[in-house]
Amino acid sequence: MKTKRYNKSLTSATRVLRQTIDDQAHTDPPALISQASNSDESSPTLRQDKIIKLKEAVTLTQEYTNEIISELNATNEEVTITRDYADAIIRTVRGPLLVLNKDLRIISANEAFYSAFKVAPTDTENRLLYDLGNRQWNIPKLRVLLEEILPEKNTIEDFVVEHDFKDIGQKTMLLNARTLRQGPDKTSLILLAIEDITERKHLEQQKDEFISIASHELKTPITSVKAYAQILGQRFRKIDDLKSTELVEKMDLQLDKLTNLIGDLLDVTKIEAGRIQFHETYFDFNELVVAIVEDIQRTTQKHNISKELQPLIKVYGDRDRLGQVITNFITNAIKYSPQADKIIVSTSTDKDKLTLSVQDFGLGLAKGDQSKVFERFYRVSGSDQNTYPGLGLGLYISSEIIKRHRGRIWVESKKNIGSTFCFSLPLVKHKQKTKKVHEV
Amino acid sequence: MKKILVADDNPAILDAIKIMLEDAGYEVETTEDGAVAQYMKKPLPDLLLLDVWMSGIDGRDVCRHLKNAAATKNIPIILISATKDLVRIAKDAGADDFITKPFQLDHLLAVVAEQIHKR
Numbered sequence: 323m324k325t326k327r328y329n330k331s332l333t334s335a336t337r338v339l340r341q342t343i344d345d346q347a348h349t350d351p352p353a354l355i356s357q358a359s360n361s362d363e364s365s366p367t368l369r370q371d372k373i374i375k376l377k378e379a380v381t382l383t384q385e386y387t388n389e390i391i392s393e394l395n396a397t398n399e400e401v402t403i404t405r406d407y408a409d410a411i412i413r414t415v416r417g418p419l420l421v422l423n424k425d426l427r428i429i430s431a432n433e434a435f436y437s438a439f440k441v442a443p444t445d446t447e448n449r450l451l452y453d454l455g456n457r458q459w460n461i462p463k464l465r466v467l468l469e470e471i472l473p474e475k476n477t478i479e480d481f482v483v484e485h486d487f488k489d490i491g492q493k494t495m496l497l498n499a500r501t502l503r504q505g506p507d508k509t510s511l512i513l514l515a516i517e518d519i520t521e522r523k524h525l526e527q528q529k530d531e532f533i534s535i536a537s538h539e540l541k542t543p544i545t546s547v548k549a550y551a552q553i554l555g556q557r558f559r560k561i562d563d564l565k566s567t568e569l570v571e572k573m574d575l576q577l578d579k580l581t582n583l584i585g586d587l588l589d590v591t592k593i594e595a596g597r598i599q600f601h602e603t604y605f606d607f608n609e610l611v612v613a614i615v616e617d618i619q620r621t622t623q624k625h626n627i628s629k630e631l632q633p634l635i636k637v638y639g640d641r642d643r644l645g646q647v648i649t650n651f652i653t654n655a656i657k658y659s660p661q662a663d664k665i666i667v668s669t670s671t672d673k674d675k676l677t678l679s680v681q682d683f684g685l686g687l688a689k690g691d692q693s694k695v696f697e698r699f700y701r702v703s704g705s706d707q708n709t710y711p712g713l714g715l716g717l718y719i720s721s722e723i724i725k726r727h728r729g730r731i732w733v734e735s736k737k738n739i740g741s742t743f744c745f746s747l748p749l750v751k752h753k754q755k756t757k758k759v760h761e762v
Numbered sequence: 763m764k765k766i767l768v769a770d771d772n773p774a775i776l777d778a779i780k781i782m783l784e785d786a787g788y789e790v791e792t793t794e795d796g797a798v799a800q801y802m803k804k805p806l807p808d809l810l811l812l813d814v815w816m817s818g819i820d821g822r823d824v825c826r827h828l829k830n831a832a833a834t835k836n837i838p839i840i841l842i843s844a845t846k847d848l849v850r851i852a853k854d855a856g857a858d859d860f861i862t863k864p865f866q867l868d869h870l871l872a873v874v875a876e877q878i879h880k881r
Contacts, residue, residue, distance in 0.1 A: 541844035545864040549778030552867035601849045
């Protein structure tokens with residue numbers, strides 16, 4: 323330790339000095355003192371005074387030295403504590419963590435790194451990252467990340483890298499990196515945290531597959547129940563049993579709701595997995611709006627859905643999916659305006675886009691909820707909303723559908739006054755020759 | 763009387779479709795195992811309603827096979843499935859039309875009537 327060495331040499335230096343002074347005090351004439359003073363060489367009293375002063379000075383020096391040393395010791399201790407603290411963090415973090423210098427040479431790695439990637443410290447420390455274990459870290463995507471993106475941004479979060487490692491197989495990793503500037507010369511250190519998300523991804527895939535299969539399996543019995551209900555309905559109608567016909571029709575509507583719920587679950591997993599498919603064609607948008615409004619109007623006596631439609635050119639998109647969004651807007655409007663009796667559906671157009679709006683005069687949304695309603699699983703909380711059913715998926719699916727159509731979705735709302743949900747789609751001048759409308 | 767062959771591995775759906783079509787005045791034959799080929803002898807059915815995912819049998823392959831055989835290529839084939847991507851599946855397999863599960867009785871009868879009268 324440097325401090326101890328300084329301490330030792332200073333103490334011995336002071337001791338030598340004190341010894342010399344003591345020796346001189348008993349020597350006549352003292353060579354050292356006579357050299358230092360210009361007058362009264364022969365006066366023993368004065369010489370004695372000087373010796374006392376010198377002694378005092380030496381003692382003071384000794385005290386100062388001790389003070390400096392104890393301060394140095396304290397600082398040293400602090401440094402040690404800080405380093406232990408940092409070391410403890412690195413060791414405690416359960417995810418693999420690497421500390422690299424600016425040339426991407428490994429300064430240290432934690433236990434989690436060694437165990438996750440089945441390597442030893444001796445094969446790791448002071449080696450270049452890319453040279454580790456048969457150059458298995460020489461991953462093009464990682465090189466771009468560390469050599470191009472990191473120097474510019476200093477921080478990288480949640481960067482996904484997939485790589486097939488020789489010893490541990492195919493891995494999906496989530497990387498977080500940060501550049502630290504250290505010391506007076508500001509040499510940079512790179513902290514690289516690696517999270518192995520292979521298992522999580524695998525589980526997510528399993529979950530998606532499960533929901534996909536479950537939805538399909540659930541739809542099978544619904545199909546037959548719905549079919550039987552319709553056969554019954556038809557038979558009741560034939561014998562003019564209107565009461566029974568009505569009951570069976572109600573049953574059929576409930577089955578449709580159940581089907582839609584299952585459809586929503588399936589859609590979400592498809593969106594998550596990036597597997598949602600669109601069948602885009604040119605179609606008459608207003609005609610679609612009219613058909614949906616008529617369908618929904620049939621299911622509600624309370625609300626009157628009025629239409630304010632501007633003439634539109636044909637729209638290019640997935641008719642069914644866009645219909646799903648319009649249906650979602652209108653059924654939400656009905657659901658969240660139990661005290662009102664009016665809903666306005668309107669379309670408008672300007673030179674490069676069309677806008678659809680559904681306005682209700684119901685509960686409305688607080689400012690804080692307005693941006694969140696399009697999030698997955700989000701349901702407005704609060705005493706008055708608790709009783710409203712739903713999975714919190716409809717608007718999320720709608721926003722994904724609109725995004726995929728390069729459109730915009732939003733809501734304008736005032737609490738207790740009502741909401742207007744809107745989406746706009748870019749209008750593309752259509753060329754019927756190049757894009758054939760697919761009709762089966 | 764027009765004859766319709768229905769292939770679906772779910773007995774309840776098969777039963778319900780059979781009742782629907784018989785109520786509408788068609789003669790109906792059903793098969794649960796998807797082995798449609800054995801029904802493809804004279805007199806040939808006037809229409810085939812074919813489920814896409816049957817236990818161990820891919821309805822799309824059956825459809826392609828029938829559409830490629832001279833004897834059966836003129837039989838209208840309607841695919842039925844719960845998948846939302848049925849538009850593309852039907853097109854790829856060369857089917858004449860498709861019906862998404864769960865279906866409306868009126869829609870089923872309308873699609874069937876249209877395909878049978880096209881012939």
